[in-house]
Amino acid sequence: MVKICKWDFPEELLYDQHHQWIAQTGNKIQFGLTPYGIEITGDVLYLALPAAGTEVVVDNSCGSLEAGKWVGRIYAPVSGRVTRINQAIVSQPGCISKEPYFSWFMEIELSQPEELKKLMTVHQVAGWLLEEMKQDA
Amino acid sequence: MPSLTFRVLDSAPRRAAEHMALDEVIMKAHSEGNVPNTLRFLQFKPCALVGLHQNVDLEVNVPYCREQGVAINRRITGGGSLYWGPLELGWELYAKKSTPGIPRKVEAMYQLLCEGTAWGLKKIGLDAAYRPINDIEVKGRKIAGTGGTELEGSFMFQCSLLIDFDVRQMLKVLRTPMEKLGDKAVKSMRERVTSMHEQLGYVPEHKVIKQAIIAGLSERLEGEFYPGELTFLEEKLFQERLPYFQSNGWIFGEENGFMNTVDCFANYKAPGGLIRVQIRLDEQIRLIKYVMITGDFFAYPARVINDLENLLKNTPIHQGRMAQRIINFFGAYQAEIPGVTAKDFITVITMAIDQAKSRQLRGHQGGRE
Numbered sequence: 001m002v003k004i005c006k007w008d009f010p011e012e013l014l015y016d017q018h019h020q021w022i023a024q025t026g027n028k029i030q031f032g033l034t035p036y037g038i039e040i041t042g043d044v045l046y047l048a049l050p051a052a053g054t055e056v057v058v059d060n061s062c063g064s065l066e067a068g069k070w071v072g073r074i075y076a077p078v079s080g081r082v083t084r085i086n087q088a089i090v091s092q093p094g095c096i097s098k099e100p101y102f103s104w105f106m107e108i109e110l111s112q113p114e115e116l117k118k119l120m121t122v123h124q125v126a127g128w129l130l131e132e133m134k135q136d137a
Numbered sequence: 138m139p140s141l142t143f144r145v146l147d148s149a150p151r152r153a154a155e156h157m158a159l160d161e162v163i164m165k166a167h168s169e170g171n172v173p174n175t176l177r178f179l180q181f182k183p184c185a186l187v188g189l190h191q192n193v194d195l196e197v198n199v200p201y202c203r204e205q206g207v208a209i210n211r212r213i214t215g216g217g218s219l220y221w222g223p224l225e226l227g228w229e230l231y232a233k234k235s236t237p238g239i240p241r242k243v244e245a246m247y248q249l250l251c252e253g254t255a256w257g258l259k260k261i262g263l264d265a266a267y268r269p270i271n272d273i274e275v276k277g278r279k280i281a282g283t284g285g286t287e288l289e290g291s292f293m294f295q296c297s298l299l300i301d302f303d304v305r306q307m308l309k310v311l312r313t314p315m316e317k318l319g320d321k322a323v324k325s326m327r328e329r330v331t332s333m334h335e336q337l338g339y340v341p342e343h344k345v346i347k348q349a350i351i352a353g354l355s356e357r358l359e360g361e362f363y364p365g366e367l368t369f370l371e372e373k374l375f376q377e378r379l380p381y382f383q384s385n386g387w388i389f390g391e392e393n394g395f396m397n398t399v400d401c402f403a404n405y406k407a408p409g410g411l412i413r414v415q416i417r418l419d420e421q422i423r424l425i426k427y428v429m430i431t432g433d434f435f436a437y438p439a440r441v442i443n444d445l446e447n448l449l450k451n452t453p454i455h456q457g458r459m460a461q462r463i464i465n466f467f468g469a470y471q472a473e474i475p476g477v478t479a480k481d482f483i484t485v486i487t488m489a490i491d492q493a494k495s496r497q498l499r500g501h502q503g504g505r506e
């Protein structure tokens with residue numbers, strides 16, 4: 001686990017620039033929101049996710065979340081087909097803040113596995129995030 | 138010369154569908170780098186607007202709106218349902234998330250932009266102030282609400298300002314947890330919201346209000362605002378997208394994609410008087426969407442109940458969380474409510490929630506409500 005400011009980032013995960021974590025198993029990924037993403041957005045009150053079977057495109061919006069009166073987007077970290085939705089988290093979005101790394105949104109079967117190379121490792125995300133925070137200071 | 142600049146878009150009142158389509162069009166065009174930072178003023182023909190994830194049938198009195206010619210539409214932003222009268226004024230800001238001086242944390246952004254707006258409104262004599270998390274108030278009563286959304290590297294923040302608000306019409310247009318539309322409901326709502334007309338005794342010209350908002354934002358953002366128009370690209374996209382925003386598919390949407398709600402209420406006789414709560418909960422009964430507290434108890438300062446209601450918005454039902462919030466609130470607040478304690482408020486809210494739970498259980502068991 002790597003600590004970036006007060007937030008934990010597991011070393012075995014990948015990260016994107018939408019403050020999402022990505023876990024890969026074979027040709028599938030699961031993803032969710034990092035604790036820093038939750039800090040920016042606020043506690044998630046509602047999640048709207050696509051149906052299983054939907055084709056998604058990397059970096060395109062594939063769902064939305066509501067926190068307070070803010071509507072944020074969920075972005076596909078890779079291209080592919082949605083194979084599973086985490087219904088438990090749809091029913092209880094309050095868990096996202098409590099257990100961000102167990103609160104995956106959906107599972108995607110990769111259609112372009114090379115896209116994984118564009119995601120950040122924990123050490124890359126640390127550098128990127130610190131730069132982001134500096135600009136926001 | 139300030140480096141941060143904003144094009145200002147203004148137009149005559151538009152239909153709800155047109156404004157909703159423009160929201161999406163400008164958001165997209167800005168996120169693709171095709172249009173500059175933008176401040177847009179909005180005036181509507183009378184309409185009811187629901188939040189992106191709300192169920193129209195639960196939030197709006199659809200037959201009444203149809204009968205009265207009040208349009209219904211869905212925002213691309215979140216939050217609750219709104220009634221827009223002909224004089225109400227909205228404004229929206231479109232900018233990059235990476236704009237220097239604008240925090241990326243949503244709550245901090247709300248604070249900055251609400252404070253900027255309140256600062257501007259003070260210039261025309263309104264005692265306006267930011268009320269966490271995302272409202273503007275005058276002496277404890279809400280005068281403006283805000284919301285927002287994002288797309289890729291851009292965000293949109295929006296604000297609705299009550300100019301000459303018709304509370305009676307709002308109570309007819311929207312479905313609220315208040316069980317009747319009598320004078321009590323109107324009085325109760327008037328204790329919670331106010332308008333420029335009520336506060337100033339007259340309705341300022343819209344031009345004056347807009348200048349005040351620009352002045353407030355300009356100071357807070359250290360930005361410059363200049364008049365502008367929609368680009369050809371935006372006009373083209375607008376014409377393409379308008380039919381979608383006029384369609385029942387957008388306005389009423391899919392049944393399963395919404396945050397459904399349930400309403401409940403309870404009365405409780407505390408030593409200091411009767412406490413009545415009317416609550417809107419999420420369908421799973423896990424979250425208080427909002428609560429209205431009335432009764433015949435005495436409370437000083439008068440705003441304490443409004444502040445408590447505001448604190449309880451979007452509170453998880455889990456009794457520990459709700460109760461702790463109420464206890465903390467009264468621990469920190471210098472309020473006088475003779476014969477009524479934090480425990481009494483916890484009791485009556487819990488009674489209402491338990492009522493909703495047992496009603497739901499009866500429903501699941503095939504009983505009639």
